[in-house]
Amino acid sequence: MTSLPRLSLLVSCLLLALASLSAAQQVDIGQRPRQSLRSHDFDVQHYRIQLALDEANRTVHGETTITLRALADDFRTCTLDAETFTVSAVRDEWGTPLEFQQTPTSLVVRLPKPYKHGETLGFTVTYRLVNPQIDSTKYGMEPSYRLGLDFKAKGDRNPQMVSTLSFPQGARHWFPSYDDPDDKATADVIVTARRDYQVVSNGRLVSVTTDEKAGTRTFHWSQQEPHSTYLFMVAAGPYVVVRDSLGSLPVSYWVYPQDEAHARRTFGRTPEIIRFFNERFGYTYPWAKYDQVIIPGIGGGAESTTATVIGESAIVPDDRAMQDFSADWLVAHEAAHHWWGDLVTMRTWSETWINEGFATFGQHVYTCHVRGADECAVDLLQKQTSYLDESKTRYSRPIVFERYDHPNENFDRHTYQKGAVVLHMLRYVLGEEPFWRSISRFLHEHAFGSADTNDLVVAIHETTGQNVAWFIDQWVRKAGHPVLDVGHTWDAAARRVSLRVRQTQDTSRGVPIFRMPVDVEVVTERGATVHRIQLDAADQQFHLDAADKPLLVRFDKGNNLLDELTHAKDTAELLYQLRRDDVMGRMWAASALAGRVGEPGVRDSLLQSAKADAFWAVRERAVTVLAGVEPRVGSEVFTALATDAHSRVRIAALRALGARRDATLLPFFRERFERDDSYQAQAESLRAIGMTRDTASLPFLEQAAAMPSPRNVIRTAAQWAREEIGRVAR
Ligand SMILES: [Zn+2]
Secondary structure, eight states: OBBOOSSTTTSSOBOSSSSOTTOOOOOOGGGSOBOOOOOOSEEEEEEEEEEEEETTTTEEEEEEEEEEEESSSSEEEEEEEOOSSEEEEEEETTSOBOOEEEOSSEEEEEEEEEEOTTOEEEEEEEEEEESOOOOGGGGTSOTTOOOEEEEEOOOSSOOSEEEEEOTTTTGGGTSOBOOSTTOEEEEEEEEEEETTOEEEESSEEEEEEEETTTTEEEEEEEEEEEEEGGGOOEEEESOEEEEEEETTEEEEEEEOGGGGGGHHHHHTTHHHHHHHHHHHHTSOOOSSOEEEEEESSOSSEEOOTTEEEEEGGGOOOSGGGHHHHOOHHHHHHHHHTTTBTTTEEESSGGGTHHHHHHHHHHHHHHHHHHHHHHHHHHHHHHHHHHHHHHHHHTOOOOSSOOBOSSGGGGOSTIIIIIHHHHHHHHHHHHOHHHHHHHHHHHHHHHTTEEEOHHHHHHHHHHHHSOOOHHHHHHHTSSOOOOEEEEEEEEETTTTEEEEEEEEOOOOTTSOOOOOEEEEEEEEETTEEEEEEEEEOSSEEEEEEEOSSOOSEEEETTTOOSOOEEEEOOOHHHHHHHHHHSOHHHHHHHHHHTGGGTTSTTHHHHHHHHHHHOSSHHHHHHHHHHHHHHOTTSOHHHHHHHTTOSSHHHHHHHHHHHHTTOOGGGHHHHHHHHHHOOOHHHHHHHHHHHHHHTOGGGHHHHHHHHTSOOGGGHHHHHHHHHHHHHHHHHO
16 A cells, blocks of 8 residues: 655655644554454355446445355354445355344354364355445545445546455455455456446456346456455456556556556556566566556555556656656555565554565665665655654654554554665665575465564574564564764874764663664775674764774764764864765755854855755755755855756755745746746746735736646645735735
8 A cells, every 4th residue: 555645756655544644743552452363263265256336326236155164163153244235145055045144344144054173165145235435434544535345426537437445444345254464365256347347356357248238248357366355456447458568477557548648657667667576575476467457536556466556646647747756666666565465464454564664665675776876865765754754743653563443553654664664774784685585485485375573583584594583673563763862083092983872762661772783984085994883772982993084984874774863073074974975975964064054165065065966865955955044045046956957956946935935036936837847846836936925926826727737736836826825915
């Protein structure tokens, strides 16, 4: 699961349906009820789900045959999750009616005889789902989230159609099931729909049959490898199917008719991504095909096995949208789920990071593979920052956490971003190849099954001989992260650097003192040396050889550690770091210099970085620092930066100019709106117009609002600008 962030490049992965993250309030998660692995007395082997869609009456006629194996002796009643639909009959394998009872949440079937442990049996449930109107908030989801099966009217973009959302416990709203992730089953899904519809589901297509008289077609899909019910899906509509492949693996993009020309731009890297994961994860993609299916009503996507659903806003409508709205990261995240979530599945909802941490990490690893070290570093930083924001403004919890009201509460920045960052650190601790060998083993041992964090520890131990329980304990089973106060001095007589590292995090609520290796680089005129030190106490002193006074002491070279870092340095060192360090070091130095712009050389160095640093993220950071600290920087500096080669730098410069509320810049903002080829930069120029509060700009904004743009960023910005002007006009 993922959802699209407001500005896709700023934050790589937000959540689909979590309560608003913008509410910067502390949430008392300790009050939530404790959940545990569910007990059950049967194991479902197979679902055969037959659905006849009657859109005119918003009704589904359903018939689901469940084959299961008893896990207990004297197994006489079978209780299934079943909500929203009404059961009319249950029959055994010979057609004999069975007694049943339906409660608001379950279906209880009286079996014809007691079964012994290991015996298999089957029965068929006939039911009707009429006008489903599920209040998703009762299940911990946003109101707009259409849990279960939904009849969709024609919308702004979407045609009339039918689709399902089974995550997290939505399957029970369209077929009777054991609806938790720890029971996997194979399935046949057989759907009858309007003749002009295409129907997609999990697995391989067995047949399509047409009923001329009824004007319908029936699609039979067969999922022959077991998977969990939250991954079951159906979508039916007038789709255009754009076909691609990876060798013999069929790869298809199911889009609305008007988006056919955009399918390859949006999804075209899919085969390459699957090929990359095949090698990287050490396990070949195990499913019959891979479809990505556009549906309305969600941002981001959900990784239903072999048939990922993707929100319609992911469509990239033209080439120039690629710079701000590429769907590659989303495609990679959902594809990675086909190993992490679909193949090996979290055993309980509290183990969500087995799905989301790994899928987010998979996306990160792919980003590094295709975009190089600097983009890789920025991607990691975004994940670190995203988690730190949540931990500071909402709550801090262990990644594996049993307290929740609804499964969706576990799908937060702790499981996505922190989970990914923890896997990055685990790789750093173990080493590249030992880590990936362990990952491959973990996949092989738990393929088509469920797993938890302890299984990961065991797989690593079996593969490398290393017991990483200490690492998992502090990063996954406990809350928090190191808050480090670092200082260094050079001892000329002893020819060494004395480095003091204090861990200052509040340890009163189970947050540990962390044990971690850290790389420290010491740069002198003679060159650079990297020292690996070991953190394991609240206050530590390290001595690092340095024949000359260092030009730079870089704590945590590689930015591997998830932490909050204060490292006091003199201005000369920061200026050296701003010019000469790697991207993370240069960005960090720019921020550290924010309070020193009055000192000689600082303002000019920041200006130089803003204009000429080789990497966009450093230029962006320098622009933001200058905008925040130096009102004396002339507007002409930022107008020049507003034509930078990278949209993110232009956006930062336009934001800096907008904050000046300077009406003399209006012609410039209009020119940028008309000439910039980035939708996001155009949107920023409209916000800057709004900031001037110039009422004469209202017609211009009204006209601008009509311009189509991805996710309506232009219209939204124009409306915001008009409201901003309205604030003063009233
Ligand atoms: Zn996900």
